[in-house]
Amino acid sequence: MPEHMTAPMGDGFDQMARDAVYRAMFTRRDVRSHFLPDALDDEVLARLLLAAHHAPSVGFMQPWNFIVIRDAARRADVRELFLAARELELPEIEEERQALYRKLKLEGICESALNICITCDRQRSQGSPLGRWHNPEMDLYSTVCAVQNFWLAARAEGVGVGWVSIIEPQALKSLLSIPEHVTPIAYLCVGRVSEFAPKPDLETHGWGRRLPLPELIMSETFCGQGEVPLKSAVAHLNAVACAPADQRVAPAVPQREPPNEASALSFNSLNFDDASASRASQAGSGTWPAMVLK
């Protein structure tokens, strides 16, 4: 094992802890279809909000608020906004993709345990725009960081999150009495789920594919060639994760069960996928690239 995988332990994250952070990222999903009717404990929700509240913010501005929406009638109204917005968005989609667009489930507003609207108060530290004078949108970006913290923490708690962006923002502001100087950043459906899908829904349904990361890396300037060793390292990570099972190095745990069942037993299996993870209990750490789903 390369030295860097074991050596820099001075920061308190051992390999299992690092793996857990990556696992939250690689298995996080934008959930629409798998919400359960179960309630969400306030203790869990409190942790998710505390995670969001520890996002970075420009000038330590912390511009976010969290509107928790539980009322069924209000959620039905939000869903009406979604349905209206979808009808307006549909004709903007390439014609050959409109049938697929219609079939996609794009929200879980009413069937999730609750909804949260995360907003950005643009006036919170008006007098001292540290870091925002040249880039006034930085407070919006800080709020997005809070959304992503919330989402990743939720994944680690087994809680699904779906971000509904097909909605007319002024109509949403009006429905939630959001004042003019506050921007709604994310309308989230939140709740326990039956599973986290092994791949993004849009990939599964053929809407898009994961782009090859090496092609997105540039050197020194936009479109700058170079970084060959870095791109090789990226390609190697993906290759290990995506190689057919029989071309992979032997897993750390002997495969005593048929492949699918074996992969349910441990993250050490290179057949890791998240559906098997759902069946695993108390699963530990494992070979890192095995967690990468393409």
Next chain:
Amino acid sequence: MPEHMTAPMGDGFDQMARDAVYRAMFTRRDVRSHFLPDALDDEVLARLLLAAHHAPSVGFMQPWNFIVIRDAARRADVRELFLAARELELPEIEEERQALYRKLKLEGICESALNICITCDRQRSQGSPLGRWHNPEMDLYSTVCAVQNFWLAARAEGVGVGWVSIIEPQALKSLLSIPEHVTPIAYLCVGRVSEFAPKPDLETHGWGRRLPLPELIMSETFCGQGEVPLKSAVAHLNAVACAPADQRVAPAVPQREPPNEASALSFNSLNFDDASASRASQAGSGTWPAMVLK
């Protein structure tokens, strides 16, 4: 221990794994002062970029690119842009805070191992703006999610990241040959660090304080009252983490050493802070609220 802390294990994250995710969030810092001259391995950087690439994106658009900037002369030029931008921002800051503003170190452009500019290509899936017709800024937000994934993965790898937002975006675009339809989202300083500060620099230097999270939670509509049990749960999390040491419950690990040293030995100590974590090796999981730094 409440049932929810142990029961919902069906998703493959045990408590140690969940703790690791939260720890990355609570101990992540916007690093300016603690960069070391050490190089950063391509293998580590590859993992950070793969984490970024697994961010959520609207319509599975993946609008990001990653420009890796290593050249010292180019970085010196970027720093000139920062210095010029700071001079323009300074008079916009409240007069009584300008002296403090001048003293703050706000970037590590030249002393970090490398810089990365994460950009958003606004034309990447022009024909089918799924989720962007009503909210065209969603591709920018997706790119911010990639930044936050990168940042958290870096924390887990012991790598520091600082986001420089005091910079004129058109000047940066020109310097890095970024085309008109591409927006630079984050200019990041990236590298090994001597430590992760126990608190955000701006808190340490008295620029701001962490806002009380219960006051940021609203019910059903903006400024809506309610969610009393949720706010209590949030306040309880903070109270456990912030209580003076002698009012806390006994730590799981007996304190055989003076408090500061004891806290270096285990995350189970309620005296957890990140500087002590830096001295701990192979530290395991521990009492969750102990990780919360106010």
